[in-house]
Amino acid sequence: MSTHPMSQPLSHPALSVADPELAALVGAEEQLQADTLRLIPSENYVSAAVLEATGTVLQNKYSEGYAGRRYYEGQQNIDLVETLAVERAKAVFGVEHANVQPYSGSPANLAAYLAFAEPGDTVLGMALPMGGHLTHGWGVSATGRWFRGVQYGVRPGSALIDFDEVRDLARKERPKIIFCGGTAVPRTIDFAAFGEIAREVGAVLVADIAHIAGLVAGGAHPSPVPHADVISTTTHKTLRGPRGAMLMSRASHAKAVDKAVFPGLQGGPHNHTTAAIAVALREAAAPSFRDYAHAVVANAKALAEALLARGYDLVSGGTDNHLVLIDLTSKDVPGKVAAKALDRAGIVVNYNTVPFDPRKPFDPSGIRIGTPSLTSRGLGTDRMPLVAEWIDRSVQAAAKGDEDALAVIRGEVAELLAGYPAPGLATD
């Protein structure tokens, strides 16, 4: 592993003394995040300010309830922190109500079930292998075991969501909740089309924008407002905040949403996370975040073009957002083999199913890549042909078992990235 002057690990003076073993692991992770090209589309680099907020004494405080209505005393500051986060969320996303307490995206979605459905009720969501999320009613998830999950997919040729299927299923199955959004959807989500179907069948539409929240905030993806009844999102993906989540809604659903999160599902909110969400939302409201969101998409499109030019098959033929799903079938390299080789080359991706994948989910045909992290480091479209070249060389090396070639790429990656210090990591 190479080291270079641009990525000096942060020092953790107290931790280094109290627990050198753990401190060393944190330091190693900082080095890894500095030296590797992180292409996992659900990951990002938070700013130093967001990172600092997560490490504050706010974490010492118990605050069950909501601002002005707590079950514990001493909320003079916490109430103001949470109100700041709520008001900023409302402003950034243009919503009437925001709950910033869900611990993460999966609990946020479970709260939506608790608010709007009873166990055994039917819910309609995108199938996991088609790009949906586990919590959209997939069988192994609590949501698929405690509710009756009915699943829609994409069309075989275009890999676009099949709205005829969504409408037919909605009319026939009469779901209480319809989920839209996903984890491996490279194209714009048509919230208006989902909204129309949900209204027709009297279902609550939950737009799960976990992946694209930063793009929505920055105006680089259409907003689910006013089409969705509830908007669920993580805060740590393209939104570039701490690990956490939010549920947003119309005022008419505010009570149901709040009651479901607390006392329905959770206890005390993670106030240090709430604070960091507030910081991230302040950053997301700045004009520079609009530039960031648009740059993420421009980079993804440029990367997709460069991969197509190298003969790669992309699910849906390209991308509208931050994410590219590569089908490696024609390259004769399974997704997992490619992902592990790329990791050795300093390029971090995840293997992923592609729609109608003939292979098993634990050994699928594709890899999923995205541009939020590299854009946070300041890489622009001019660098995407090189990124595509590295991916191509790594996949070819994987096919041949050429470890030396992977090591060479790893060095090239670290060398380039030394010129693009990552937020929160380098002394930038």
Ligand SMILES: *Cc1c(COP(=O)(O)O)cnc(C)c1O
């Ligand atoms: C990431 C994600 C989630 C879950 O978030 P966690 O914080 O990992 O629980 C839910 N829905 C979608 C669409 C996601 O992409």
